[in-house]
Amino acid sequence: MITDIVIVVAAALLIGVYVSWRAGRIDRLHARVDMARAALDATLLRRSSAAMELAGSGLLDPATGLLLAAAVHGTRSSDRPRDLAESDLTRALRAAFSQPDFRTSLSGKEGADELLTEVEGTAHQVYLARKFYNDVVAATRDARRRPLARVLRLSGRAKAPEFFEMDDSLTAEKTGASLGL
Amino acid sequence: MKIGIVCPYSWDVPGGVQQHIRDLAEALIDEGHDVSVISPADDDTPLPPYVVGAGRAVPVPYNGSVARLSFGFLSVSRVRRWIRDGDFDVLHVHEPEIPSLSLLACWVASGPIVATVHTAIPRSRILLVTYPVVRTGMEKINGRIAVSEAARTTLVEHIGGDAVVIPNGVATRRYRKADPLPGWPGAGGAIGFLGRLDEPRKGLSVLLKAFEILGPQRPGLRLLVAGPSGDEQDILNRVSDGLRDRVVLLGQVSEEDKVRVLHSVDVFCSPNTGGESFGIVTAEAMAAGVPIVASDIDAFRQVLRGGEAGELFATGDAADLARVAGRLLDDAARREQLSAAALAAVADYDWSVVAKDVFSVYETVVLGSTQAAVTALSNGFP
Numbered sequence: 016m017i018t019d020i021v022i023v024v025a026a027a028l029l030i031g032v033y034v035s036w037r038a039g040r041i042d043r044l045h046a047r048v049d050m051a052r053a054a055l056d057a058t059l060l061r062r063s064s065a066a067m068e069l070a071g072s073g074l075l076d077p078a079t080g081l082l083l084a085a086a087v088h089g090t091r092s093s094d095r096p097r098d099l100a101e102s103d104l105t106r107a108l109r110a111a112f113s114q115p116d117f118r119t120s121l122s123g124k125e126g127a128d129e130l131l132t133e134v135e136g137t138a139h140q141v142y143l144a145r146k147f148y149n150d151v152v153a154a155t156r157d158a159r160r161r162p163l164a165r166v167l168r169l170s171g172r173a174k175a176p177e178f179f180e181m182d183d184s185l186t187a188e189k190t191g192a193s194l195g196l
Numbered sequence: 197m198k199i200g201i202v203c204p205y206s207w208d209v210p211g212g213v214q215q216h217i218r219d220l221a222e223a224l225i226d227e228g229h230d231v232s233v234i235s236p237a238d239d240d241t242p243l244p245p246y247v248v249g250a251g252r253a254v255p256v257p258y259n260g261s262v263a264r265l266s267f268g269f270l271s272v273s274r275v276r277r278w279i280r281d282g283d284f285d286v287l288h289v290h291e292p293e294i295p296s297l298s299l300l301a302c303w304v305a306s307g308p309i310v311a312t313v314h315t316a317i318p319r320s321r322i323l324l325v326t327y328p329v330v331r332t333g334m335e336k337i338n339g340r341i342a343v344s345e346a347a348r349t350t351l352v353e354h355i356g357g358d359a360v361v362i363p364n365g366v367a368t369r370r371y372r373k374a375d376p377l378p379g380w381p382g383a384g385g386a387i388g389f390l391g392r393l394d395e396p397r398k399g400l401s402v403l404l405k406a407f408e409i410l411g412p413q414r415p416g417l418r419l420l421v422a423g424p425s426g427d428e429q430d431i432l433n434r435v436s437d438g439l440r441d442r443v444v445l446l447g448q449v450s451e452e453d454k455v456r457v458l459h460s461v462d463v464f465c466s467p468n469t470g471g472e473s474f475g476i477v478t479a480e481a482m483a484a485g486v487p488i489v490a491s492d493i494d495a496f497r498q499v500l501r502g503g504e505a506g507e508l509f510a511t512g513d514a515a516d517l518a519r520v521a522g523r524l525l526d527d528a529a530r531r532e533q534l535s536a537a538a539l540a541a542v543a544d545y546d547w548s549v550v551a552k553d554v555f556s557v558y559e560t561v562v563l564g565s566t567q568a569a570v571t572a573l574s575n576g577f578p
Binding site for chain 1: 254256257258259260265266267268269270271272295296297299300303326328329330332333
């Protein structure tokens with residue numbers, strides 16, 4: 016009799032610990048999503064600042080400069096969804112960087128190498144930050160979808176995080192399809 | 197005079213700016229001037245003898261849509277070579293605020309420069325942000341032309357300075373005479389529309405709603421709609437069942453057929469809800485002598501002389517359009533009168549007249565310049 020009670024209590028305790036561990040994990044995942052999102056936002060901002068600096072540097076011809084500046088403006092205004100505006104900036108940067116002999120045409124100019132390296136570096140960080148963000152979003156969505164999490168509503172009122180999809184490669188093939196034509 | 201004209205958009209793509217440049221160049225050549233136009237163009241596009249290709253334009257996102265533009269240092273060197281070889285007395289750039297050839301030409305050139313602004317855009321922050329980038333090029337412009345009061349306002353508000361308004365020309369000869377399409381306009385009367393079907397600002401939906409009112413009252417009345425794009429079925433679905441077979445969609449039509457469409461209707465409707473800086477289609481309809489009903493936007497009020505050369509209705513108001521168009525369909529005498537007034541008014545916009553106005557801007561700028569001809573700077577680019 017006593018042993019039965021002990022077993023039931025122990026089982027209840029174990030289940031309680033397990034459920035609370037699962038709930039804690041989902042909670043931690045949500046916190047990681049927030050952190051990853053903040054990191055992604057920061058890299059996007061750094062990339063657009065670097066692009067704006069390049070646009071206004073006087074190194075480029077004014078048409079390329081204007082294209083970049085307009086694209087940067089797009090990422091800062093609320094007229095267009097963020098993902099589309101950031102993808103537009105990627106495509107504008109790609110159009111500039113994929114000109115034949117683009118780097119050679121600027122080499123030797125004051126500050127050109129630093130600026131180009133910074134734009135490419137920040138663009139690469141965007142790629143990394145977005146990858147990490149989407150990874151943790153995938154893990155979170157997966158954890159939330161488990162039957163136990165759904166039945167016991169372990170994620171509470173937190174909304175399921177969304178993936179952030181955008182075109183973030185400066186070196187994609189310069190085809191019509193990649194430009195969404 | 198030796199005149200160099202810069203076109204920012206691909207010559208092989210139909211568009212208002214390209215057409216403007218073609219008509220202006222031809223009118224100037226008719227006057228005996230030596231004209232060269234540089235324009236982006238696909239390599240295999242046949243070009244008129246006065247056009248120099250500047251290579252293929254690249255599709256890039258700009259202002260929320262994808263535009264085909266020419267930029268980059270290769271374009272710079274092509275423009276520079278054209279300016280050097282051309283030895284022009286004056287350089288005339290179009291839409292220099294667009295990131296394309298015209299802006300590059302302003303940047304590379306030194307000497308008398310005239311710029312024409314075509315687009316009217318609502319006040320936005322974008323130019324405030326981007327203007328510093330293009331300032332060097334823009335500040336070299338000696339004379340500015342806006343094709344409409346609305347485009348001038350845009351320029352004054354965004355960039356400062358002033359511009360003379362010289363409206364677009366219309367090659368009126370091409371529109372004056374044409375045979376109606378077979379069976380049109382028909383006994384019950386016909387209303388015509390030309391323009392993109394899927395662009396809300398062109399206002400086709402206002403006209404369709406007005407037809408919902410007019411159609412049942414006038415059993416024979418038909419609607420003739422020509423223009424590119426748009427899902428035909430979707431447009432027909434916006435009309436009630438009984439009226440559907442009286443709405444005829446032609447899709448995109450050739451230049452010649454466009455003129456025939458204008459001669460196939462009793463009343464032509466321009467229901468645009470805004471964004472139009474001049475309304476070239478409306479002016480073409482005037483040149484065809486078809487009576488016009490147009491929305492009361494600035495651009496139309498101006499070409500139609502405040503309603504003297506065409507009826508105006510409250511912009512976006514289908515009921516008002518139905519009332520005005522209905523009255524006009526019943527009044528043959530008024531239609532005659534409007535047709536004559538439109539033909540008279542549009543003569544002011546004929547390219548031969550407009551090109552003279554543009555030429556006097558060239559003369560003024562050349563007079564005020566310390567430089568005898570346009571030269572190319574090196575700007576440190578190869």
